[in-house]
Amino acid sequence: MIIRSRIVGCGAYLPERVVTNAEMARMVDTTDEWIVERTGIRQRHIAAEGENTSDLAFAAAERALAAAGVKGSDVDLLVLGTATPDNTFPATAVKVQARLGMTGGAAFDLQAVCSGFVYGMAVADNFIRAGQVRTAVVIGAETFSRLLDWTDRNTCVLFGDGAGAVVLRADSGEGTNRDVGILSTHLHSDGRHHDLLHTKGGPSSTRGIGAIHMQGKEVFRHAVVNLARVANEALEANGLTVTDIDWLVPHQANLRILDGTAHKLNIPSERIVVTVQRHANTSAASVPLALAEAVGDGRIRPGHLVMLEAMGGGFTWGACLARM
Ligand code: COA
Helix, strand or coil, rough: CCEEEEEEEEECCCEEEEEEEHHHHHCCCCCCCHHHHHHHEEEEEEEECCCHHHHHHHHHHHHHHHHHHCCCCCCCCEEEEEECCCCCCCCCCHHHHHHHCCCCCEEECCHHHHHHHHHHHHHHHHHEEEEEECCCEEEEEEHHCCCCCCCCCHCCEECCEEEEEEEEEEECCCCCEEEEEEEEEEEEEEEHHHHEEEEECCCCCCCCCCCCCHHHHHHHHHHHHHHHHHHHHHHHHHCCCCCCCCCEEEECCHHHHHHHHHHHHHHCCCECCCHHHCCCCCCHHHHHHHHHHHHCCCCCCCCCCCEEEECCCCCCEEEEEECC
């Protein structure tokens, strides 16, 4: 008997306010043409004053639970990938836990920046495979707008706010691991690259949160190599090839990173879910937002093989291969 985790519901939430590139050009020395040409981004959603990561996370999780037909009280693990928690402590996840009516189990935040959701999927999947958990909610939620230096054109045009969530359920049965659910997850990190993408701040070092600093070109180079490599690692682990993938749902950082990874993997663009034009980089939220959108509009259907992958500060990166 094999226990697998099935994705039984997806949900997403985007703040109401949309900020276009034209608006960005009124704040910093940039143009719509520059942003579109270098990143593909045309707009981003920005959380309202007083609207926090927990609010975004709760809205996405509530929608995922509704899509799955699961009650909050039935959830026994909640993992929230975020680099922008409401407070230094306690975890934003416990706020969301309470609002969902989840009275038992465990809830915690997971910090892997843009890889937070994929890391969360790996954690929840392993709890389910170990038989410790039957129903898990994995959320990626961020209010990166709060971390941005709105006078730094190098970074402020790249990010947005949002949240996405999935409900995972244990499914046990005979058969091979290929039939249904999460086939495997693959996580990596390499702390030697800490300074290429980081905030100069934090409760222990400076007591402030600090703004984002990034060496864009270096990040770009590592992202393309690492994302293609981890996707191949996931395929090889399952005896599959790129032609078996129905949909690639990558982290939405930059259209040129998506194109570069697709080229390296040799996967046609028609099989890639792309939301970066409308959402910008929402860090841990980007993969579940894209997944929820493609499930919601019927592109991703039951039986499809889906590759989720992400890369973020640390560096951290990872992939999750799932049969829907
Ligand atoms: N508008 C106009 N000009 C801008 C700008 C903006 N918003 N941001 C930067 N520039 C300028 C810089 O000041 C610099 O000018 P200079 O050459 O006079 O000093 C120039 O554009 C930078 O050009 P370059 O470094 O060649 O740009 P690029 O093609 O590398 O694009 C990024 C920059 C940030 C878009 C790109 O490196 C990138 O996307 N990197 C990955 C970032 C990422 O995805 N991070 C998150 C990963 S999880």
